[in-house]
Amino acid sequence: MITFLIFLAILLAVTAIVQMLSIYDLTSAIKGRKAFEVTERENKMQAFLWLIFVPSYFIFILWQYLVWGKYMLPESASVHGEKIDGLFATTWLIIIPVFIITHSLLAYFCFKYVYNKDRKASFFAHNNKLELAWTVIPSLTLATLILYGLKTWNSVMSPIPDEADKVTIELFARQFDWTARYAGEDEKLGRSHFRLIKGFNALGVDSSDANAHDDILVKGEFHLPVNKPVEFVFRSQDVIHSAYMPHFRAQMNCVPGMATLFNFIPRYTTAEMKQKTSNENFDYILLCNKICGAAHYNMQMKIIVESEEDYNKWLSSQKRFLASN
Amino acid sequence: MSTTHAEHSHHEQSFITKYVFSQDHKMIAKQFLITGFLMGFIGMMMSVLFRLQLGWPGESFPILTFLLGENWAPDGVLTPDKYLALVTIHGTIMVFFLLTAGLSGTFSNLLIPLQLGARDMASGFLNMLSYWFFFLSSIIMLVSLGVEGGPASAGWTIYPPLSALPQAIPGSGLGMTLWLVSMAIFIVSSLLGSLNYIVTILNLRTKGMKMTRMPLTIWAFLITAILGVLTFPVLLSAALLLIFDRSFETSFYLSDIVVAGTALDFNGGSPILFEHLFWFLGHPEVYIVLLPSLGLTSEIISVNARKPIFGYRAMIGSMLTIAFISIIVWGHHMFVTGMNPFLGAVFTFTTLLVAIPSAVKVFNYLTTLWKGNIRFTPAMLFAVGLISTFISGGLTGLILGDSALDINVHDTYFVVGHFHIVMGLSAVFGMYAGAYHWFPKLFGRMMNHNLGKAHFWLTITSVYGVFLPMHFIGLAGVPRRYYSNSAFPLFDSFIDLNEIVSAFAILAAFAQVLFFINFVYSALRGPKATQNPWDSNTLEWTTPVEHIHGNWPGDIPAVHRWPYDYSKPGAASDFIPQTVPLSEYEKDEGH
Numbered sequence: 001m002i003t004f005l006i007f008l009a010i011l012l013a014v015t016a017i018v019q020m021l022s023i024y025d026l027t028s029a030i031k032g033r034k035a036f037e038v039t040e041r042e043n044k045m046q047a048f049l050w051l052i053f054v055p056s057y058f059i060f061i062l063w064q065y066l067v068w069g070k071y072m073l074p075e076s077a078s079v080h081g082e083k084i085d086g087l088f089a090t091t092w093l094i095i096i097p098v099f100i101i102t103h104s105l106l107a108y109f110c111f112k113y114v115y116n117k118d119r120k121a122s123f124f125a126h127n128n129k130l131e132l133a134w135t136v137i138p139s140l141t142l143a144t145l146i147l148y149g150l151k152t153w154n155s156v157m158s159p160i161p162d163e164a165d166k167v168t169i170e171l172f173a174r175q176f177d178w179t180a181r182y183a184g185e186d187e188k189l190g191r192s193h194f195r196l197i198k199g200f201n202a203l204g205v206d207s208s209d210a211n212a213h214d215d216i217l218v219k220g221e222f223h224l225p226v227n228k229p230v231e232f233v234f235r236s237q238d239v240i241h242s243a244y245m246p247h248f249r250a251q252m253n254c255v256p257g258m259a260t261l262f263n264f265i266p267r268y269t270t271a272e273m274k275q276k277t278s279n280e281n282f283d284y285i286l287l288c289n290k291i292c293g294a295a296h297y298n299m300q301m302k303i304i305v306e307s308e309e310d311y312n313k314w315l316s317s318q319k320r321f322l323a324s325n
Numbered sequence: 326m327s328t329t330h331a332e333h334s335h336h337e338q339s340f341i342t343k344y345v346f347s348q349d350h351k352m353i354a355k356q357f358l359i360t361g362f363l364m365g366f367i368g369m370m371m372s373v374l375f376r377l378q379l380g381w382p383g384e385s386f387p388i389l390t391f392l393l394g395e396n397w398a399p400d401g402v403l404t405p406d407k408y409l410a411l412v413t414i415h416g417t418i419m420v421f422f423l424l425t426a427g428l429s430g431t432f433s434n435l436l437i438p439l440q441l442g443a444r445d446m447a448s449g450f451l452n453m454l455s456y457w458f459f460f461l462s463s464i465i466m467l468v469s470l471g472v473e474g475g476p477a478s479a480g481w482t483i484y485p486p487l488s489a490l491p492q493a494i495p496g497s498g499l500g501m502t503l504w505l506v507s508m509a510i511f512i513v514s515s516l517l518g519s520l521n522y523i524v525t526i527l528n529l530r531t532k533g534m535k536m537t538r539m540p541l542t543i544w545a546f547l548i549t550a551i552l553g554v555l556t557f558p559v560l561l562s563a564a565l566l567l568i569f570d571r572s573f574e575t576s577f578y579l580s581d582i583v584v585a586g587t588a589l590d591f592n593g594g595s596p597i598l599f600e601h602l603f604w605f606l607g608h609p610e611v612y613i614v615l616l617p618s619l620g621l622t623s624e625i626i627s628v629n630a631r632k633p634i635f636g637y638r639a640m641i642g643s644m645l646t647i648a649f650i651s652i653i654v655w656g657h658h659m660f661v662t663g664m665n666p667f668l669g670a671v672f673t674f675t676t677l678l679v680a681i682p683s684a685v686k687v688f689n690y691l692t693t694l695w696k697g698n699i700r701f702t703p704a705m706l707f708a709v710g711l712i713s714t715f716i717s718g719g720l721t722g723l724i725l726g727d728s729a730l731d732i733n734v735h736d737t738y739f740v741v742g743h744f745h746i747v748m749g750l751s752a753v754f755g756m757y758a759g760a761y762h763w764f765p766k767l768f769g770r771m772m773n774h775n776l777g778k779a780h781f782w783l784t785i786t787s788v789y790g791v792f793l794p795m796h797f798i799g800l801a802g803v804p805r806r807y808y809s810n811s812a813f814p815l816f817d818s819f820i821d822l823n824e825i826v827s828a829f830a831i832l833a834a835f836a837q838v839l840f841f842i843n844f845v846y847s848a849l850r851g852p853k854a855t856q857n858p859w860d861s862n863t864l865e866w867t868t869p870v871e872h873i874h875g876n877w878p879g880d881i882p883a884v885h886r887w888p889y890d891y892s893k894p895g896a897a898s899d900f901i902p903q904t905v906p907l908s909e910y911e912k913d914e915g916h
C-alpha cells in the first residue's frame with residue numbers, strides 16, 4: 001500500500017512538472033521570446049547565486065571541521081608518524097590557500113563579468129608571461145613538496161638497523177581474523193608453509209624448525225612495548241588483506257604467497273593516549289583495509305602499548321607454540 | 326572527402342537501419358547517450374540503496390527487499406556480501422559504462438564529424454559495431470545481477486585472489502565470469518570506437534581545418550582515444566589471465582592459498598602482477614573519463630563567456646602532458662603493497678608532476694572567465710561547476726599521490742571523497758554540460774532552462790554534501806568498502822555525519838530526476854531549436870537542425886580560422902564562425 005502511494009506521489013509530481021513545462025513553453029511562445037534566450041535578469045540571478053554559493057561552500061567545510069574535526073585521528077602514536085603529520089600539515093598549508101583563492105576568483109569572475117549586451121568581452125587569447133608564471137610557480141611549489149615527500153618516505157620506509165634491539169611480530173591475516181605471532185626469545189620467526197595450516201596450527205608453522213619452538217601466537221589483542229622498534233612481517237593465507245593501524249600511521253598489505261614488511265616505534269602507551277584524547281575508552285586498533293569478503297568490515301584486533309616491563313610480563317604469560325601443539 | 330553528398334542521401338532507409346543498426350554517427354551518438362544515461366541511472370540508484378545501509382546501518386527498509394528481493398535484503402536489511410556486490414557494480418557502471426562509453430561514445434561520435442566537417446566517421450560499420458558491443462556488454466553486466474551467488478563483489482578493481490575464488494565470496498562465481506566477459510566485450514567496443522575516432526580526426530578534416538584549428542573538444546577526444554588504445558588492451562590481457570586462473574587452473578596471480586580450510590594447488594603466481602596490469606589501465610582510465618569533459622567544457626566556457634579560450638596551445642599541451650604522465654603513475658595505487666620503496670619514490674615523483682598541467686588548465690579556465698561576458702545557460706553552469714570540482718578534488722590528490730601520506734589514507738573514505746569529486750563529479754558535470762549544450766544538435770529541440778538551473782544547483786549542493794564529509798570520515802581512519810562502521814566504537818562519532826551524507830545522496834538522486842524529465846520531455850515536445858542557438862563558431866552549427874545523412878545538404882564548408890574568434894575587436898558581432906574568411910586586417914589566431 002505504502003509503495004503504491006509512493007508511486008502515485010511520484011507519478012503526480014512528474015505530471016505536474018511536465019504540465020508546468022508545457023505552460024512555460026506556451027507562455028514564452030506567446031510572449032515571442034526565444035526558448036533558449038537567457039534573459040538579463042536570469043543571468044544576474046545565476047551570477048549572484050555563484051557569489052553566495054562559494055562562501056557557503058567554505059562555511060560548510062568549516063562547519064564540518066568544527067563539528068567533526070575533533071574526531072579525526074589524534075596526534076601520531078609512532079615516531080615516524082610525526083614526520084608524516086608534519087608533511088601532512090605542510091601539504092594542507094599549500095592546498096587551503098590555493099583552494100580559497102581559486103574558488104574566490106571563480107565566484108568573483110562569475111559575478112563581475114556577467115552578460116551585459118552593451119559590453120564586449122576582452123579578446124585576450126594568450127599571454128606568454130602569464131602562462132609561464134603559472135607553469136613555473138606550481139612547478140617550484142611541487143618541487144618542494146616532492147623533495148619533502150620523498151625525504152619523509154625514505155625515512156619512514158627505512159629498515160631497522162641490524163644491531164638495534166627490536167621486537168619481531170608476524171601479523172597473519174585470513175578471512176576474517178588476525179593472528180599475531182611473536183618471535184620469542186631468539187627473535188627469529190620459525191619457518192612456515194601454507195600446506196601445514198591445519199586446525200590448531202593456524203599459521204602453518206613448521207614445528208621441525210627450532211626457531212619456531214618459542215614462537216607465541218595470540219588472537220584478539222596483541223601488545224607492544226613503548227619506545228622500542230617493532231618489526232612487522234605481514235602474511236595472508238587466502239585473499240589480500242591490509243593491516244591498517246591508523247594511530248601509528250602504519251599500513252601494509254597482506255598478500256598470499258609473499259611476506260611484506262613495515263616497522264615503527266610506538267611513542268605513547270595506551271594509558272597515555274587515553275589521557276591525550278581524554279577518552280577513557282580509547283584503544284589502538286588494527287583493522288583490515290583491503291576488501292576481503294563479506295565480513296571485511298569487522299576484521300579487527302586490539303593493540304595495547306605498554307611499558308616494556310608490563311609487556312614482558314604479558315608476553316611470558318602467553319603459551320609457547322610448542323606447548324600449545 | 327571524396328564521396329559526395331548525393332551518393333549519401335539517396336538510399337531509402339528502413340526503420341531498422343535508421344534507428345537500430347544505424348551507421349550514422351548522429352544516431353549512434355544518441356544511442357550511446359541514452360544507454361549511458363540509463364546505465365548511470367541504475368548505478369546511481371545502487372549508490373542510494375547502499376547509502377541507506379551506511380546511513381542507518383541495520384535498520385529495516387522494506388524498499389530494499391522490494392527492489393532487491395529476499396536473497397539480497399532479507400527483512401529490509403542488505404546483507405554484507407550484497408552490499409559489496411552493489412558497490413562493485415556501482416563503481417563498474419559509473420566508471421566504464423556511464424563515463425567511458427556513455428561520455429566518449431556520445432560526444433566523440435556526435436562532434437568529431439560535425440566539428441571537423443566530415444560526412445560521417447571513417448567507418449560507419451565499425452562505429453555501429455562499437456555501439457552494439459557496448460550494448461551487449463551492458464546487458465551482460467545487468468544480467469550478472471541476477472545469477473546464482475550474485476554479481477561480481479570484489480570491488481571494481483577485482484583484485485585476485487578475492488575475485489578468483491568463489492569460496493572467498495559468492496560473487497566470484499558465475500557473477501565474476503560474466504563481469505569479465507562483459508568487460509572483455511566492452512574493451513573491444515572501446516577499441517573499435519577509439520580507432521575510428523583517431524582515424525577520422527587524422528584523415529577526414531575539411532579544407533582549412535588544420536590540427537591547430539580544431540576545437541579543444543576534438544583535441545580532447547583524440548588524446549582520450551589514443552590513451553584508450555594504448556591502455557585498454559592491457560586490461561584485456563589482465564582479464565584474460567584472470568579467466569585462465571579461474572577456469573583453467575593456471576597460477577598467474579595465485580600462490581600459497583588456503584581457503585575455507587582447503588589448501589589449493591596454485592603455485593608461483595602473484596596478485597601484485599594483477600594490480601600492475603589493472604592500474605596500467607586503471608589510472609589512465611580516470612583521464613579517459615576526465616579529458617572529454619575537460620574538452621567539452623573548454624568549448625562551452627569559451628562560447629558562453631563570449632571570449633576565446635585562454636591559452637589554446639597551453640590547453641592542448643597540458644592535455645598531452647597529462648595523458649603522457651598518466652601512463653607512468655599507476656604505482657601510486659600500490660604504495661602499500663610492499664613495493665620497493667625506491668619504486669614508490671619514482672611513482673610519487675611522476676604522480677605529483679600531474680599537478681603542473683592540471684594547474685595550468687585551472688588558471689586558463691579562470692582567465693577565460695576574466696573580463697568575459699558570461700551567459701549562464703545550464704551548460705555553462707555545469708561547466709563552471711566542473712572548474713570547482715576539478716579544483717576541489719584535484720588538490721586532495723596532492724595528499725594521495727605523496728607516498729608517505731598515502732600510507733595512512735590509502736583505501737579510506739578520504740579516497741572515496743577525493744575520486745568522486747575529481748573524477749566522478751567533474752566527468753559527470755562535463756557530460757551534463759555537453760548534454761545541455763548539444764541537446765539542440767542531438768534532438769533538434771531545446772531543453773528547459775529553469776529546470777536545468779534547478780537541476781544544477783540542487784546537484785552541486787547535494788553532491789558536495791555527499792562527498793566533502795567523506796574526507797573527514799576518512800581522516801578518522803574509516804576504511805572504504807565497509808558494510809557498516811558499527812563494529813568499531815571508535816567510529817561512532819560519525820553516525821550523524823553518515824546520516825547527513827545519505828540524506829544528501831537521496832537528494833542528489835532526486836535532482837537527477839529533474840534532468841530525466843527535462844530530457845525526455847524536451848526530446849519529444851520541447852520548443853524547436855534554431856540552427857545556431859548559442860551563437861557559436863564551430864562547424865556543427867552550420868548543419869541543418871533536422872538530421873540528414875551526410876550532415877551538410879551541399880558542399881562541406883571550408884574553414885578559414887580557429888574556432889575561438891569571440892568578441893574579436895573590430896568585428897560587428899561577438900562571434901565569427903570558422904567558415905568566415907579572414908578579412909584583410911585580421912591575423913589568424915590559430916597560428
Ligand code: HEM
Nearest residue numbers: 372412413416419420480481482748749805806807830833
Ligand atoms: C549520487 C551519486 C553517488 C553516490 C551517492 C556515490 C556513493 C558511493 C559510495 C558511498 C561509495 C563507497 C562505498 C564503499 O566504499 O563502501 C562509492 C564507490 C564508488 N563510486 Fe560512487 N557514488 C556516486 C556516484 C559515482 C560516480 C558519478 C562515479 C564515477 C566515477 C562513481 C564511482 C565510484 C567508484 C569507482 C566506487 C568504488 C567502488 C569500489 O570500491 O569498488 N560513483 N560510491
Ligand SMILES: [Cu+2]
Nearest residue numbers: 241288292299
Ligand atoms: Cu580482511
Ligand SMILES: [Cu+2]
Nearest residue numbers: 608655657658
Ligand atoms: Cu591513479
